[in-house]
Amino acid sequence: MYYRIAKNFGNYNKKRLILPSINTIMMKIITAILPILAALLLSCTDNDNDGNTFDIQLSGKGCNNLMARLYRETDSGLVIVDSARFEMQKGHLKGRLQHPELMYIYIDNASDYLPVFVENAHIEIEINFARPSRSVVIGTESNKIFTDFLQSYKSYRDKESGNLKMLQNAYSNFDTVMIERLEDERKQIKRESDMLQRQFVQKYIDHPIACYILSASLMYKIPHEQLRQLADSIPPENRDNIYYRRILSHLEDPDYNIPDLSAHPARQEYEKISQQLREPGNTATRIVKAAQLLIGRPYVGGTLDEGDEETVVIDLKRFDCVTYQETCLALALDASSKEPSFENFYRQIENLRYRNGYNTGYCSRLHYSSDWIADNTLRGNVTDITKDLGGVELPNNINFMSTHSRLYKHLQDNAAATDSIRKREEWLNEHHTFYIPKDKIAAVADKIPSGSLIFITTSTPGLDFAHVGIAVKDAKGALKMYHASSTDHKTSISPTPLAQYLSGIKKFTGIAVAVAR
Secondary structure, three states: OHHHHHHHHHHHHHHHHHHHHHHHHHHHHHHHHHHHHHHHHHHHHHHHOOOOEEEEEEEOOOOOOOEEEEEEEEOOEEEEEEEEEOEOOEEEEEEEOOOOEEEEEEEOOOOOOEEEEEOOOEEEEEOOOOOHHHOEEEOOHHHHHHHHHHHHHHHHHHHHHHHHHHHHHHHHOOOHHHHHHHHHHHHHHHHHHHHHHHHHHHHOOOOOHHHHHHHHOHHHOOOHHHHHHHHHHOOHHHOOOHHHHHHHHHHHOOOOOOOOOOOOOOHHHHHHHHHHHOOOOOHHHHHHHHHHHOOOOEEOOOHHHOOOOOOOOOOOOOEOHHHHHHHHHHHHHHHOOOOOOHHHHHHHHHHHHEHHHOOOOHHHEOOOHHHHHHHHHHOOOEEEOOHHHOOEEOOOOOOHHHHOHHHOOOOOOOHHHHHHHHHHHHHHHHOOOEEEEHHHHHHHHHHOOOOOEEEEEEOOOOOOEEEEEEEEEOOOOOEEEEEEEOOOOEEEEOOOOHHHHHHOOOOEEEEEEEEEO
16 A cells, blocks of 8 residues: 555656646647637627527516526427526526417416416516416517417406306306396307407418417317418418427327316216216117206207307307207216217317318308218218118208208308208218107117117108207116207106107108117
């Protein structure tokens, strides 16, 4: 050990002997490259003024020692841009960007965050550290536009939230008069909110903010054709951002993310019903149980057509025959899935109600039952067993909607939509649909399982089916039907076996039968 110490000490002395010469050389090198370094630093300083940088000055009472973090949104999620700790109640965030974009400021322990439209400019923010979303932003004209939009939109969200609370109380108290008034108010709030978004997009179509507003939620509410027109109107220089890419993705693939349903009026009622459907059983037994749980609820026709735009309407308090059947099936499919949820239930409704499973506008809704059966059979949602039960071909001559367009809100003065419906009618008339004549139903009733979907054909000119319901066997094994009855003014069960029930209604000619897969 002593030998190693001595050796190392000797080496150290040798280094000390050559150190002065190394220092001399290093000083000469530094002297030579110093001008180059200075030039590079000057160049970097010039680049900071090339219009690609931004700085955000933060100030706020009570913010001392809190951390502020700035994030930008990317295809892979939020990525931090900068962070700063408040000192003397002031903070400073900065960064670089290639184009104007929306960023988000998070403050330690705050209950929400602040969205800020950032461009190559200086922005001053008076921070509300408890509720950053209520902070005061002083910046460019772009930020003023964005702030105006957020404040206007927030006022509608606040109205919607207040309306929802009152609506829930009204439902709890079975106050039908108040429910009707609040439902009308809710629809009006929604229409005004959607109109606000449209107006901002159309007014600022040449501004980067249009991409953000359009992609945030509006693109899910308008037909693809209109969305494509708006997207094509966005200037090329404003398309290099995540929001424009989302719009294109939505146009190319209708399998979009389900919208925020956290405040949906039907959510609370869904939870009560769904919990009772998650007990052991199959889809058919769950369909029957769902029908039983919804018995006695008011019959209200035309609930899907009340809005100005086509939306995935879900209402668990009132039904017509179609929405009752669809809802029972969707509740059963949801309860039979691995992870039942209101979002999944919403998706099941959309998948059943619209052609190819997606709402792309009024004409994508499966208005005719023969269309509903054909489309859902093709996509594997149901199996049409009518022919196997001895069904015969239904002589289709479907044209009711196109020849009575004045009766349909969304077809009035809309030649393009009417023409689209007419083309679908022509396709259906060439498609083979089967039915069991009503004088043959009693003979096959034993073969129709509980939980089957019943579609009732009609002699009304231009129509294929006029009513739908759900098959159920009573305690004696007789085939009856759960349905939303306009005669009973509520959801109910047929008072007599199905064959007898249909024999008493002249316009009903028979049934088609499908079972859920």
